[in-house]
Amino acid sequence: MRSDNSLENSPSLSAGIVIVSAYLKTLPNKPGVYRMIDSKSNVLYVGKAKNLKKRVSVYVNPERLPVRIQRMVSQTASMEFVTTHTEVEALLLEANLIKRYTPRYNILLRDDKSFPHILITRDHSYPRVLKHRGAQNRKGDYFGPFASVWAVNETLSVLQRAFLLRSCTDTVFANRTRPCLLYQISRCAGPCVKKINEEDYSSLVNEAQEFLSGNSQKIQKRLANLMQAASDEQEFELAAQYRDRIRALTRIQAHQDINFFDSINADIIAAAQDGEVTCIQVFFFRSGTNFGNRAYFPSQARNEDIATVIEAFLGQFYARVLPPKSIFLSHEITNLQLIEQALSVRAEKNIKILVPKRGTKRKLVNHASSNAHQALERRLAESATQRRILESLAKQLDLDSAPDRIEVYDNSHVSGSNAVGVMIVSGPDGFIKGAYRKFNLGSAKFDKNKSGERNRKNIQSVGDDYAMMREVLTRRFKRAIKEDTSREEWPDLILLDGGKGHLSIAKDVFAELGIENVTLAAIAKGLKRNDGKETVFQINRKPLILQPRDTVSYFLQRIRDEAHRFAIGSHRQKRSKLIKRSILDEIPGIGSSRKRALLRHFGDARSVAEAGIIDLEIVNGISKSMAKKIYGWFHDNR
Numbered sequence: 056m057r058s059d060n061s062l063e064n065s066p067s068l069s070a071g072i073v074i075v076s077a078y079l080k081t082l083p084n085k086p087g088v089y090r091m092i093d094s095k096s097n098v099l100y101v102g103k104a105k106n107l108k109k110r111v112s113v114y115v116n117p118e119r120l121p122v123r124i125q126r127m128v129s130q131t132a133s134m135e136f137v138t139t140h141t142e143v144e145a146l147l148l149e150a151n152l153i154k155r156y157t158p159r160y161n162i163l164l165r166d167d168k169s170f171p172h173i174l175i176t177r178d179h180s181y182p183r184v185l186k187h188r189g190a191q192n193r194k195g196d197y198f199g200p201f202a203s204v205w206a207v208n209e210t211l212s213v214l215q216r217a218f219l220l221r222s223c224t225d226t227v228f229a230n231r232t233r234p235c236l237l238y239q240i241s242r243c244a245g246p247c248v249k250k251i252n253e254e255d256y257s258s259l260v261n262e263a264q265e266f267l268s269g270n271s272q273k274i275q276k277r278l279a280n281l282m283q284a285a286s287d288e289q290e291f292e293l294a295a296q297y298r299d300r301i302r303a304l305t306r307i308q309a310h311q312d313i314n315f316f317d318s319i320n321a322d323i324i325a326a327a328q329d330g331e332v333t334c335i336q337v338f339f340f341r342s343g344t345n346f347g348n349r350a351y352f353p354s355q356a357r358n359e360d361i362a363t364v365i366e367a368f369l370g371q372f373y374a375r376v377l378p379p380k381s382i383f384l385s386h387e388i389t390n391l392q393l394i395e396q397a398l399s400v401r402a403e404k405n406i407k408i409l410v411p412k413r414g415t416k417r418k419l420v421n422h423a424s425s426n427a428h429q430a431l432e433r434r435l436a437e438s439a440t441q442r443r444i445l446e447s448l449a450k451q452l453d454l455d456s457a458p459d460r461i462e463v464y465d466n467s468h469v470s471g472s473n474a475v476g477v478m479i480v481s482g483p484d485g486f487i488k489g490a491y492r493k494f495n496l497g498s499a500k501f502d503k504n505k506s507g508e509r510n511r512k513n514i515q516s517v518g519d520d521y522a523m524m525r526e527v528l529t530r531r532f533k534r535a536i537k538e539d540t541s542r543e544e545w546p547d548l549i550l551l552d553g554g555k556g557h558l559s560i561a562k563d564v565f566a567e568l569g570i571e572n573v574t575l576a577a578i579a580k581g582l583k584r585n586d587g588k589e590t591v592f593q594i595n596r597k598p599l600i601l602q603p604r605d606t607v608s609y610f611l612q613r614i615r616d617e618a619h620r621f622a623i624g625s626h627r628q629k630r631s632k633l634i635k636r637s638i639l640d641e642i643p644g645i646g647s648s649r650k651r652a653l654l655r656h657f658g659d660a661r662s663v664a665e666a667g668i669i670d671l672e673i674v675n676g677i678s679k680s681m682a683k684k685i686y687g688w689f690h691d692n693r
Contacts (some may be wrong), residue, residue: 067129068117075114078134082108086145087138088152091160094132095538098156103149105142121358127160146390146397150370162367163354170200170376171207175220175264180253181228181246182260184220186211198267200376202339202347210267217274217300218263219244219251241299322378325385325423326365327431331357333364334434336427337372338419341379348423350430362388369394369408373401382408383416385424441483444610448548451599451607452591454574458547459483465552465618466496466523467626475629476527477622480546481614490544493625494527521560524551528564536568546573552615554579558592578615639663642688644681652676653685664689 087107091100104110113119114128139145153161174187176195186207191197201207214220221228221243223235228247237243244251244259251259262274282297323338333356339346351372356364366388378398387410388394398406411417445457461481468474476494480487535545551557558577565573577592589611591599601608638660639650656674657663663671663685671682 068125071128071131072115072117074131075111075128075134078136079108079112079115082111082136083138084108085138086140086142087136088145088148089137090135090152090156090158091127091131092133092135093130098152098158099127099130100158100160101149101152101156103142103145105145107136107138123160123358142393143396143400146370146393147374147401150374150397153371154374160355162356162359162364164351164368164371170202171204172197172199172201173207173210173214173267174198175260175267179225179228181221181256183222183225183228184211184214184218184263185222196264196267198341199346200339202337202349206347214263214266215242217266218259220259220263221246223247241296320379321381321383323383323419323423324365324369325420325427326361326368327424327427328361328364329431329435332431332435332438333359333361334427334431335365335368336423336430338423338426340419348426350427352434362386366390366394370397373398378402378406380404380406382406383420384408384410385420385427386410438484441485444606445483448607448610452548452574452576452593453596454548456547457483458574460487460544460546461548461550461614462546463550463552463614463618464524464527465615465622466520466527467622468496468523473626473629474523475622475625476523477618477625478527478531479614479618479621481617486614486617491621492531494530495629496523496526520553521556524553524557525560525564528561529568532564532568532570536570548574548576550611550614551575551577552618553577554590555592558594562594578611642685644684649676649681 084106086103086105088101088103089107089111090098091102093099102110111134114124117125117128120128137148139148153163157163169188172187172191174185174191174193174195174197176183176185176193178194182195186204187193187197199207201210211222215222215237219242222237223231231247234245234248234250235243238245238248238250244256246253246256262277266274278297278301282294282301285291285294285297321340323340324335326333326335328334333353335351335353336348337351338348351368353364353368356367359367365384365386369382369388378401382398391408395406395408398408409416411420442457448454449457459482463479463481464476465479466474466476474496476496478492478494480490535542539545549561551561554577558575561575561577565571565575575594579590579592580588588603589601589608591601591611593599601611639645639653645653652675653663653671654660657666666686668679668682668686671677671685672679674682677685
């Protein structure tokens with residue numbers, strides 16, 4: 056083991072300092088963003104500065120830098136700079152660049168999934184209510200974000216029961232001639248078949264909008280009055296409909312554990328820290344309603360204090376989520392006013408960041424903090440359990456230490472068609488889904504060498520599981536040898552789904568590529584292919600028969616099953632894409648627009664194939680020369 060100060064006198068660190076010092080001579084005393092880049096043009100770090108020259112000068116004094124930053128400087132081969140007018144602009148640019156490059160030395164928010172919203176469309180006379188995720192380009196009213204798809208689905212179910220809004224597509228709406236099942240079970244007002252006029256439907260839409268804006272109590276009172284009036288008029292069927300709508304509203308209100316007493320829009324952000332792990336818990340409140348919460352565990356946050364992690368989180372989180380008017384934090388941060396200004400610029404409205412000390416808002420922050428601590432405890436417990444399992448695995452497989460990166464390989468095909476190979480990755484923190492890889496496998500092609508012997512151009516042979524595994528491993532590690540010379544993302548253990556034959560293939564591939572110091576193993580099911588009776592094969596070792604109730608056995612089953620899931624899912628996805636392909640896709644020069652025009656005119660691809668040149672010329676976007684080309688494709692060239 057090297058000491059903490061071992062980098063201070065290293066040649067690579069000295070070289071990095073020389074490179075950084077050279078940039079200092081021309082750097083301005085202005086706000087901006089800088090990038091530190093390695094010899095392979097990978098961005099190591101993105102930072103913002105109020106004064107670029109002053110900030111970058113910190114990196115030329117190694118005795119003041121932690122070992123992690125010394126390592127970053129030692130890997131720096133070049134730097135890039137962007138000056139900005141203000142520090143606020145620098146902060147916004149920094150967040151965007153971190154999101155784009157995911158530098159390894161920045162604190163990173165790994166979860167980049169967009170949050171779901173509810174959309175009430177405004178591009179149709181009878182608006183539709185639906186779940187929406189992604190860019191908000193469609194005309195309409197968006198409500199959210201919701202912390203989970205479950206919360207959106209639950210709210211949509213209530214909207215259908217309480218307000219009877221349609222959920223069908225515009226195409227289905229335009230072509231219906233009789234009411235659908237949703238109308239029959241009182242989940243839709245039936246606007247498609249004129250069971251409700253446009254004015255009354257518009258009233259339902261406005262009520263739903265009020266409900267999503269936090270005025271559920273007002274709507275509930277109105278429905279109660281209407282139910283009573285219908286009952287007084289002895290219109291009991293109508294009264295029952297109002298009763299069911301009130302019940303639907305009551306149902307979702309019962310799910311709100313904590314709420315604001317006023318219709319406020321705010322995010323509650325609380326953090327908890329234990330050792331090298333930080334958990335940030337975010338609660339979403341919109342119009343006084345709790346829209347759920349989500350926990351985050353930023354990476355590269357070791358040795359950083361909790362305020363620094365929160366500050367880095369805010370910049371990246373709100374680079375992809377529109378901030379509400381108020382953000383309540385559990386801890387004070389250094390650049391609070393600067394981040395307020397940056398978020399206000401991004402949202403085009405005034406954003407206020409507060410650290411409540413008392414009252415209802417403080418209770419909400421405390422509630423979020425409690426959830427953050429609980430989530431952190433669960434993560435640490437899971438990590439400790441995972442580490443013990445990996446240590447036990449290392450002992451059973453005779454590894455030097457617990458593996459930090461396990462790669463599992465599997466193939467999927469049907470009689471050799473649509474063959475796909477996959478790699479999944481697991482480590483101390485569980486599955487690393489961002490590292491998963493797919494390999495589309497083609498048919499075998501041979502050519503003859505000078506001796507007349509056949510050589511494979513493409514390693515894979517149709518239906519040959521061994522050859523497919525050879526192709527996957529060859530492609531994976533040829534690329535690794537070329538691009539990952541430092542072996543930072545190389546596995547400690549490779550697990551193949553198969554038996555001795557697959558292990559032999561892997562051994563041959565590694566011998567051909569000259570790869571050493573990677574443990575190979577293959578896992579096969581028992582004679583009756585039952586879980587719990589697996590056998591692990593290793594090179595020059597006796598087969599290891601796993602005990603049915605052993606934790607290592609469960610762990611290996613789980614990661615192998617994950618490889619199965621990913622392989623089968625990838626195969627089905629590839630097969631479905633092929634099924635959706637049309638014979639028109641094979642014609643050179645026929646893109647999506649021309650294909651669409653032909654199908655609209657003729658109805659299907661077979662009619663296009665049977666059409667004459669004159670008929671083809673009539674189609675919008677098809678010239679005489681293109682019509683001849685299409686006709687020739689189906690006749691002359693076949």
